[in-house]
Amino acid sequence: MAWRWLWGVVLACVLGMGPARAAEFEITAMPSGDALHVTGRIGSRFAASVQAALDAHPATRVLVVRSRGGLLHEARKVAALLNARGIAIRADGRCASACAVLWAATNARELTPDARLGLHRSKWPVPLPALLRAFAEKRSDRANVRTFLAAGFSPALAQRAARTPSSTMFWVGARELEVEQVAFVLD
Secondary structure, eight states: OHHHHHHHHHHHHHHHHSOOOSOOEEEEEOTTSSEEEEEEOBOTTHHHHHHHHHHHOTTOOEEEEEEOOBOHHHHHHHHHHHHHHTOEEEEEEEEETHHHHHHHHSSSEEEOTTOEEEEOOOOOSSOOOHHHHHHHHHHHHHHHHHHHHHTTOOHHHHHHHHHSOTTSOEEEEHHHHHHHTOOOEEO
């Protein structure tokens, strides 16, 4: 129990230490009126911005994403928001790192024919002492593996994501995900 409390304090401090950045992503309403398109890095105000965009566009049925990744906690918040509202996620082009976790954590998943999910180990976004960094990254990797398994990824694929160094990327597309029997719609 003490470890959970300590972990919570450390996590709260670390998340507050991240560097402030200008807008790293762009959210655009699609002309059809039933989709929002998100491009860019999943940054510190990502979940709040997606929620505001969904509130402003209540007819949204799908969130189309193209991102190199970013903050996992923001990606997980958006997945929870999409799941609560019954909104699908569609990976369009490259959806890497935290974007792939967002895609896997959302219940209704779609891919465009050219979409690729980039998988790799976690990399903590702020400087930490080596032991604390290793602890945080292992904890994050375990959470990601659980997310991928829940999405239907095989244990081998989920573990491969957790073993791929954060400096590289393991790419999977619709064909590999079909072989894995991951549930998604090809759009």
